[in-house]
Amino acid sequence: MNEKLEAARQLIEASGWLAPLLYLLLHLVRPFLFIPVLLTCLAGGYIFGTIYGSIYSIIGLTLTSVSFYVLIHYFPSFGRQLSQLKRKVIKSNHGMSTPQLMVIRLMPFVHFHFVSLYLLETTKNFREYTIRSIWFGIPPAIIYTAFGDIIHALPLTGTIVLMSLLIVCIMILPKKEEVITWREFFRPSSS
Template identity: 50%
Template sequence: MEEFLEQSYLFIEKAGWLGPFFFVLLHIFRQAFFIPVLVICLIGGYLFGTLYGSIYSVLGLTAVSVVFYGLIQIFPGIRGKLTRLKHRFLKDKQDLNLAQMMVMRLMPFIHFHLVSLYLIETTKNVREYTKKSFYVSIPPAIAYTAFGDMIHELPLAGTAIFALFLVLLFVLMRKRETRISWQEFFQTKNT
């Protein structure tokens, strides 16, 4: 993996004006090499700076989401495995809003495609899915590109504090409504 990253870095650096295109492709192919989003965004920040690295990372992450959408349609077995993971993590009790999904994408220990699967299940078509995927990709692209070195080099205690902060944000941004079915509301007690 390290050799692949080094070669990719050199290739993109020497590509000139095609560098951004190859960087977006690197985002798409990173999943085949099990490279975390954080690492690719760090490379983008180093190569293109915070502004352009963030823009290219948002485009790359959105492209990955669209490719994932297509793969889910072709290989339903992948969807089944991720659905089981989603059930373990979310327990079918959460209606996540866009802000919560943005925070989830920021959390490095949450699988990238778990959020993508949730988006697929809560959108009506590929256009709406792509739009929401674009929005949800903005926070990790900016944070990992701009502050990736700081996040990556934090000591264990700093990483734990940052993770707790993200969990706190996730909880504070949840929907605050309760849905009660008609039968539950008017349920009679048998005595």
């Protein structure tokens, strides 16, 4: 098995500029093939190494987010259905902070476009959405790609510890916000 993987890796390395292009195309078709982001980035780390794999993954994740934006704008009814589904799944009305969303994007069992939908709903235009998508794509691209580069050394206990750490981070990084209505703010004091 290792010989086949090594032969495939050598073939990809020998293909020159075609390998990164095919990898970026994999990122674009990944959502339609139901391939998790984690596996795609792990493959990028295994094939291209941490540095180049991370760069290609950031570009690929950004292209995926941009294609999601375009899809939602060409099919607004699809966007409304996704928003309704999000509201059913997450019943709370409080927003999420940037660190929370970055940690959520790192979790392999949370759909990649959950954060993309949240960004779409909270940004004003395409430029702002794209910039935030790049920032939100950096943590999973670097971390998953680095794991792909050292995948043979990562034990199951390491994965469990990492997931536990990510869950703890979500719990301790809530968005601190309090909403005061107009009437409450201007209520006469009782003193």
